[in-house]
Amino acid sequence: MMRLQDWTLQFVRRDGHGFRTLRLGTAQVLLTVSGSILAIVAVGVLLGVSIAGRSEAARVAELEARLAVLVAERTRVNDLAGRLIELEEGFGLLQDAVTEGRPAAPPPANIVGAGTRAVPSPPALEGATPAWPLTQRGFITRTFGSRPEASGEGHTGLDIAVPTGSYVRAIQAGVVEEAGEDPVYGKFLRIAHADGLTSLYGHNSWLFVGAGDQVERLEVIALTGNTGRSSAPHLHLELARSGALLDPLTLVADHSVRGGARARTDTEPK
Template identity: 65%
Template sequence: MTALRRWTLQVVRRDGRRLRSLRISRGRLLVGAVGTIVVLFGLGFLGGLLAASRTESNRVVQLETELAQLRSETARMNELAGRLNEIETEFGLLQGAVTAGRPAESPAVNVVLRGRGEIRSRPAAETATPAWPLTQRGFITRHFGSRPADSREGHTGLDIAVPTGSYVRAIQAGQVEEAGEDPIYGKFVRIAHADGLTSLYGHNAWLFATTGDAVERLEVIALTGNTGRSSAPHLHLELARNGSLMDPLSLVADHSGPGNTGAPAERQPE
């Protein structure tokens, strides 16, 4: 029989008076080494889990902070929109008093903001005719059907240049079919109206309306911007009836903003 290999470990005190010998077999040595490796591996694994858990916890805290900031920003935007709505209402009343020589019964502009309750004012002769989608004059920079030299397709809507943050209004009462962000339209809102009419408002900086919302005629649904495929701040208005695109200028009732004389918006060369 082959003799088992053994190792002897001797421990000697510094003064040399005491000697202790420990006999270690090859099997015990291997078991100890494997055990040590397993323990070290386990400690490393637990350390990795702890680090991952700590990273995930930090990420959750960061997301919660960002969410709180977004909620705070939304609240500030709603507050600002409400204040601007009050200013426009007061301006409409003042304008009516100046032009007619008596207090106006209703302002020229009917602005509705989501979450502000009932409409503050409504023109007495309001009809279902699609209205101008902005509360200011703006400049038409590109017409429906226009086609750049490098494109084979005509323009699908009407581009109206206005400063970033201008009010975008629903041209007619309806229900929001879709509100979100698109690579081309940027932040957009699409509304379904009566008689198969749909309207799309693109390149916005901020959306007030969400999918499924019921909106009133002239309700503020967004703030203009420069998102999506856009080279400057403007509103892209796109109309379709039963899926067929149509010229917005053939339907919108008023091409002027509040405080204007009612003249059509100026049109720039394309």
């Protein structure tokens, strides 16, 4: 049977004038080495657990941040979806109100002067005063007869600046003579009224009536836009009687509303 030997450790001073002897049994050495190994392993395990915990915490924080972003995006999408539904419902109500059962298809283009439909005589106005052609506040940017600095050509109507999509109304009852698209007026309508009066509505983004349709006074006939020869959204209103151009402000608004003044917004002009 092999006998376990003892271990002797001597500690000598640097000057050589003294030393100390330490005797260790084999069992003590083994216990010391084993304890050191176990301590090193334990420290390694604790260090690995700490690193893994920190990595997991960082991962959790990253996932929580991404979740917050996704929740915010979902809320925004839900808000947009709700707004879209409201707009669709509003457009449906507008369509029902102004088209009287006509399909909401774009008005036929290039039908001006086609001569394919006979235009009946306009109905009697029964003394009704021409109404203001818009349902919301507008700003007059050019008056009848005004001339831009770069041109000597007088302005043929009244320009009223309003946002795209504003409601355009017929100033009097009548019959649509022309409806279509023109390089200058863009999408436009021309309505024949009683006593030889005609009204033209230019630069629209959408037309709700076509040639030959009868319209009532204050009926919504179009949505304003920026089509044709136009630099900003507005309505161009042009009036004529028996072929002679008229100043719209003499019929549909107070004479003092000129030169960029705020346009009348009353339903009935004074």
